[in-house]
Amino acid sequence: MTGLRNLRVLYAMRFFGSLIPAYVIERLYWEERGMSIQMVVYTEMIFAVTVVLLELPTGIIADRWSRKRMLVLASLLGCFEFLILLYADSFRHFALAVFLAAVGRSAGSGAENALLYDSLKAAGREESFEQVLGRLNAVDIASTMLAAMCGSVLAGRFGYGLNYWISLASSIAALFFTFMLVEPAASGEAEREKGMPASASIAGSVRFFRSNRGVLPVMLSGMVTGASLNFIDEFWQLYLDRVGIPAAAFGLFSASIFLLRLPGNILAYKLKSRLGSRLLLTAVTAVLAAGFLYLSMARNASGLASIFLICLAGGLIEPLAAGYLHHRIGSSMRATLDSFQSLGLNVALIAAGLGFGYFSSRWDVFGGYGFIGMLCLAFGVYFAFASSKI
Template sequence: MKSVSNVWKLYGFRFFYSLIPAYVIERLYWEERGMTIQMVIYAEIIFAVTVLLFEVPSGILADRWGRKRLIVVSAALGVCEFFLLLFATSFWHFALVVFLAAIGMSASSGAENALLYDSLLLKKRERSYEKYYGRLNALEIVATMLAALSGSWLAVQFGFTFNYWLSFVAMWGAVFFAFWLKEPAVKTKTEESESMPLKGYVAAFVRLYKQHPNVIPVLTSGMVVGASVNFIDEFWQLYLDRLQIPILFFGMFSAALYFLKLPGNLLAYQLKKRVATPRLLLFIMSGIVFGLFIMAVSPNIYGLLAMGLVYLVAGMIEPLTSGYLQHRISSNVRATMGSVQSMGENAVIMLAGLGFGYWSSKGDIFGGYGFLAVLCGVFLMYYVWRQKAVRS
């Protein structure tokens, strides 16, 4: 029963980890303290490079040392992150924050999914992974919505800094639930996983690709879509600001965006029973390309509606791609392979960030989203070609 209790403890961890009212005014807070769009892009690149360096080592460490310990490290670094942000006044302060945040995200990215899957595996419920993963994401969205709705009002009433103090306190709640988790007694504790050399992980990935050739295009689609949605998450506040929408409505708009991700997370496991994951991803990416294009060329209500469309279809991407991977790997490399997936997405963020920053400097935020529309459109053509090659 201890392994099953991990599910609701992970719910608690994810809820407090996402109950961050600072995010709803984050870009404005950073801008107030001297961070331009280009500086934010540089910070994003620092974040992505750090993730690239730490993702796979942290995944290997989680498989050998224990997933719970890495999740605790992630939560503890979150506490440090918000404490530093309270006093950040220069680019290098923010650079240190994103560096710590990247290490924290790397520590939990593969470990959290691996702990969830193996906790279900011990009770023979692993086929329901997408359902529980979707619910985990749904709870994260609910917490984000609550933080956004309250955060915009609190920022107007008490100032931006107050939101960061509340976020600092919420992160301590994540630390509490992280310490309460139990390590599943699975193959990750065997001598095989503890003594596996680095080349063993490479061989495991090569073997996975040979046995399941669709893994690469499926995972890559999740990386590209995830990277594109990341830039909406990071800069929607500036998009609304350019449309002269008052800050008071930011929380309501943020909550509406995240609400649109709920159906996809909750229903993805049902949809994949009727439509194969690779085909579902084709529809998702088509919706992403269309939405980003409208956002770029229509700086008005149609652009906002298109942003909503992107969030609606993107809600399915994480349960589908994560489940597709988890069902095809063994427990002794589960966290490592999850980290490889996260590392790939951050590599795309780093590379796409260069184009996004350049075109944002040329055509403001609308130029940046136009670049993302082209990027996703090119990948969509590759994905269609790759699917035909796999079937032939």
Template sequence: MASNVYKLYAIRFFHSLIPAYVIERLFWEERGMTIPLVVYTEIIFAVIVLLAELPTGILADKWGRKPMLVLSAIIGCLEFLLLVFATEFWHFALVIALTAVGRASASGAEHALLYESLQLAGKKSSFEKVLGRLAALDIAGTMVAALCGSLLAASFGFELNYWLSFSSMAVCLAVTLMLAESDSSAIDSEGEKAGQAAQTEPGTMKQYIAASLQFFRAHPGAALVVLSGMLIGAAINFIDEFWQLYLDRLGIPLLAFGLFSSIIFLIRLPGSLLAYKLKNRFSYRTLITVSLLVSAAGYIFLGAIRHESGIFAIVLICLFAGMIEPLATGYLHHRIGSSSMRATIDSFQSLALNAAMAATGLGFGYFSSLLDIFGGFGFLGVVCAIYTGWYLIVSRRISD
């Protein structure tokens, strides 16, 4: 099972080695996709993920992690193949719908397979460390793709980047087929030996949902950490999706896009790699509070100041956001007792993230249509500021 970790490293790297992403918004805009239309596809994505997250998480718990990861990889290949020929809104909407199913299929399954592989190898305490390394490989692949992608796009046009991205996803599929399925019975028997109470596996979707909600009621701290990670992740998604248009509005040349993309992903590395150490030195409340404050101030600045200095605000937001995923995911998984519910409960984390993306996407699209991209970022700043105030009040009452 230890070999799964290295295979997941390779999958994450090639899944991020997507040169199409560095020019994605420009390619979509060239094909007639305005900011509001792009936001509509983001909402479609979020809604479908909301509908698919729990069913795919349950299937990962019942049928196994690998089948869902294979499905996700197949859809990833199909995504870039279809985008090459997309020319109308419904083409892009179809691709986004398929991508949403693929994302939902992998979200709970990947973390569950990783945690259980480490658990069987006696290394579950290193979960956050491995998550940080996965994030680092994610960033490395993104950086290489961004630097090469911007140069290739400037020299050969946008379409070549999509064919190269399809090739990278084909490699992901090949490696995914080599993964070994985790042995849930062996994991649960180890848990019983360690003194954990055995849990009866739910049978129906209703029972899975009820059991998951009961878990969050029993662990209010986990619910709050997931909720905070949800907001920070949803907000930074709009930076990842629209920074190209932001730089374009500031008059930054296309050749600089690859460098900027590399910077905003590279700056997340320290937080991702050191999250497992930071949680031992600072409380979760402190780390999350700082990230929320930086996010609120940064997005408000982006909305209010239409100047190149906004680039530094984006860098600062990304710096503190880098540690949130390993912290929130690790906090959650260390409190899940049985493997029979691991993927389903993890899916709630992704479900919450996409619910936030759908809700904030409406406001982001509305204010972007009124005040261009700057209005959208300003809206995110106000949302983050309001949530931060609520979090500071509620988090004092919860101990977990």
């Protein structure tokens, strides 16, 4: 019963945690308050560096202390983030908000998937992890779409600030639901691990990767494609602005790019059983490479079709990469190893962000997307070669 109760609570958490109308006008709100593209990239790097430094420690803490408590901490920091953004008027304010968001992201990333898997395991349903994770992501997407549609209308009538007040209220609601989670009962192995030093968890992680060499290319694929998709989420507003799409259409466009991720999240588990994770991830990488390269060259409204295609393929990424990992690890290191995945994703985000920022400063957002396309193309060649050897 505990496992099934946690599932219901996680659905509610995802809904309110994603009901954030601030995101649909985020880049415009930041630009209005003096944040240039280069400054936004700097905050993205602050986010990524912070996550890289904290992912592994917070994953270990979640495994040894409490997944629920780490999720409560993550939700609490999310509330503070929006409170700061409401009054932000300089780079340091935005940097502080992003730093808190990064700490919250680190605290919750490994803990949520670990709590989800162990809750399913307690109910005897661990084989449905990809299916349930996909459905959670679908709730996430539906909530994001609702926020985008409402947010664009509200911003047009009342200004950008109201969207941030509503986002703060929704974050507080998500915090309320985190208190309702119940920590799944730990296995005997997990209880023994809690008494061991943190260095033992790191050593155990290294041993895991050495004995499961097929996991590394799949994890790298999730990292690179996930980091690349981030640049659609963060900069599509600027792309639409540059190709002449009015801000009044932003809500509909935002809802569309999230709607296109629904099929991948919902059907990933079925496609995996028929085609396999590696083939699907190879196809996703190829689609992303072609899509980003087209965005860099077609500097007009036809590039919107590429964004739609990238988002359609991107819906497969998280269920496939997370499921491949969690089915191969034990409860005692579940959050720790999931944090390794998130840590690597943010390392990729830092590296990609440096190139994106450099090329965007020279050729605007089009140059940045061209760099991401070349990055996906190079990784796709590696992944096709590496996965064929396993």
